Amino acid sequence: MKKIYLLNTKILLLCLVLLCTTASSCKKWLELKPEDGLIDQEYWQTKEQLKAAVMGCYASLLKGSSMPLAKYLFIWGELRGDQVTTGSDTGGDEDISSLNNLKRDELYMLRTELSSTNQLVNWEAVYKTINYCNDVIQNGPKVLESDKTLTETQFKAYLSEAYALRGLMYFYLLRNFKEVPLKLNVTESDTDIEQLPKSKEEDIYKQIIADVKYAADNALETYGTMASDRGRITKYTAYTILADAYLWMEDYQNCIDACDKVIASKRYQLFPIGTQQEDWYNSVFYNGNSVEGIFEFQFDKQVSNPFWDMFGSASKEFKAVDAIAEGDLFGVDVLDPNNRDIRGNNTSMSEATSAIVKYTGDRTSSTSFSHWFVYRYSDVLLMKAEALVWLNPGDETNNATAIDIVNNLRMVRNALPALNSGTVEIPLPTASTSEISRFVFNERAREFAFEGKRWYDILRNAKRNNYENEQLLLNIVAAKAIPSKQQTVINKYKDHRSHYLPIYFNELQTNKALVQNPFYQ
Template identity: 45%
Template sequence: MLKKHIYKATLVLLVLVSSACNTWLDLKPENGIVGDEFWKTKEQVNSAVVGIYASMLSPGFAEKLFLWGELRADMLMANTGIFSSELEVMNGNIVDTNPISDWRAFYRTINQCNTVIERAPGALAEDQTFTQAQLNAYLGEAYAIRGLMYFYLARSFGDVPLKLTATISDEQTIALPKSSQAQVLNQVAKDLLKAEELATSNYGNNSFNKGRITKYAINAMQADVYLWKEKYDSAIIATDKVINSGQFGLVQGVGNPLWYQQLYAQGTSSEVVFALQFNAQRTNPFYPMFSTSTGRRFLAATRVLEDVFPPDPVDVLNADIRAAASVKVSTSEVWKYLGFNISDGRSQDQSTAPWIFYRYADILLMKAEALVAQNNGRGVEALELIYRVRQRANALPGTDNKDIDANSMNDMIDFILEERAREFAFEGKRWFDVLRNAKRNSYARQDLLNQMVINSASPERQQSILSKYKDQNSHYWPIYQYELTTNKSLEQNPFYKGR
């Protein structure tokens, strides 16, 4: 218990001292871990690694994770409190002055990872109680989180600067051009392989096992990256490492009144593979997004209750349990981040719901997608995984496709995407899920993106957005104007040049 409190106190301290920086290429780590005098003990290395996690709890970071994954998708509807920058994106008007495209929080975290990777090994000779195994575990965390940050950047922006060295002095001036998306994803895969080699499988503490990087968190990231890279054999191997570990399982849903609390409110259940754990000192940003008391910015789109979670036409009491966990029927409010349980809501100072990067349901559905995308007759195996997730949630017959051809890749991908929409509603995955499947085989499924526009855009804006989406470069964010001004080596993403 004391160890847990020390960890939380250190995390809070590092969070509070961060955030005074403006540029990402010439900054020292905000917590001051820059000089040789710091890297003397294993405790200092631990503090630096905890600082990496603290940077991900900083204001605006988790909000970007949500907005990049949901704002351009088809699960949200604008409410009266919406910011103009968010409304412009939902209306298909994305420009390089929109602060949602500001990536500095991600590069700030990357720089902290780079600093640990470069400086932590020096402490091994200084502290005789510091072991190689301990150092390896810390480095594994840094490599993994650096990979995760670049994975988000590559999926969101396409080509981005790839910086693998620490900026530790104000005298350093670095102006990097963009690397291609393929180069960045290759580096992500390389970082994750290195992280897997070094990281621990078990901290001996459940909170740490869920809130810090383990080998299994790295395997989950690898599966996601390999799906994006269309390396399906590798994705299956990565998911099987998590499945075969025996450490994870679906939280029982049907007949379990504590299902919501265990999975969404606590974030430390057997289903969670890796999550950001917020607390009273550092709350998450979602209460202001979804609560009426702060000028609610978003509601669940109408289609969520009509198409994603349609009612049972025969028995009104029969429902997919994920529907009530995701949205309030009477108000259309997004509930996953507002509730302690299905009925009782949080106050703003209790807004501590975790941000779950990966959970076991994701592992099962990523494996199903990889099996189908191999297109080699393993659709029946994929269906078994899909139905395992559906049965946990009491998915209704109206969302089933009992006549599906398991050997039809298109039909199976459609079914998987529909199930992922139900399972991960408002968890920051929808845009990436659809784009990943649309772009497979040289955009063989552009229709998936088009349908998402039809689902979400107002009729008068649909043709404009559909026309833009014909250009594959429009599927990525523009480089924020501030970065173009401060780094003359950067070029704007092609779609946004001259706009």
């Protein structure tokens, strides 16, 4: 695999910032003698060094490779869906040769014209974080031997953070590539680089569950502050990741059980009915680390996010599709324009410009440090609702509970019954499984608009029960296709292998054990 793993000086400096809360802690850090690369073997001596290495794992989430990791996660989760378009897309088959390489690649992904040379399929940023986690997991035990003030419980808690982050990163890879190299040991230098083949989907999934279960068993419940609890892995972050992974693999009872662990903790809650839109937006998205947050990438003044260039600048690299701006998602109240879903206009996007404002608000390029939201409490609630619908299809008690979960969320968000294209029908518990499932699916579209989840929701619902609901996906990709290529796109997506990304060409060149994903061979 590529030399994607070497820890750079900037990451180490960020760890320095995080650790230097006192003069003594700064002094200890300066004594570590970090090198330009992964930390030297003589580093692993004290619990302070172990904590610094764990903080390096989190620091890597804010960076990436050629692009920030958060930007990859947005693109992978949204461009193949039906809520986002690019600023350069006109909806026609025009000549795009004047666009730069990045904008062309974005347009190709939007139009499902993917190839292995598309820079957006580069997984380097994800494996970089995986390698930082591998470093902690592999070398962390040395600290337990050398620092007698580090307890077994503390040690396992630190390792839990690395295990959970590694599991989360492999979960992103699983959903986007299906089969990837499963690298579980650290690459510390060029001589450590291995030629690894892809592992099977089921083996990757087993590793994800094992990693995140370790965190669920051993992570702390709280670090004592809201910011730390939302920015670091806790026991309940781990249960949330587990719920998502179980739902993806159609293990509904385990999904429900994991959701119930988070719910029963009472550490998270929805804002109450009647919360003003501005108050909700500022707390959850503009400032972050709210009672609704579970895990967020902690961008700040030291490390700003990529979202201003993506959404806030005049060029608008990405924007909402016209249908959303016209009221097809969040609805309209023709009698009272001020009565609106608090998730809609001026929270998720601007109806006037189609701009995505969830991450920008009134920020500028120099103050762009809104968080990236991996999980919010509403995700746990809606995952439980979806799992209940499919646990025992037709079970009216489960159906009623699922419908109640969605309805409660709709009430606190002031969801509107009338959409530009019709009305939101609330199903009865006696309705069909597919109808109630679609009710949950549609609410997820509103709740998590532009949060990098839409494509996964589409694919998960389509592939369930051996692609029983394939038509859901086909309808969505057909609707967004250029009219002259609509049938071609439909035929492509009937081949289920096309639902995953190609492996980037450079990975194939540097790792001869890799074989291109079948659809792109």
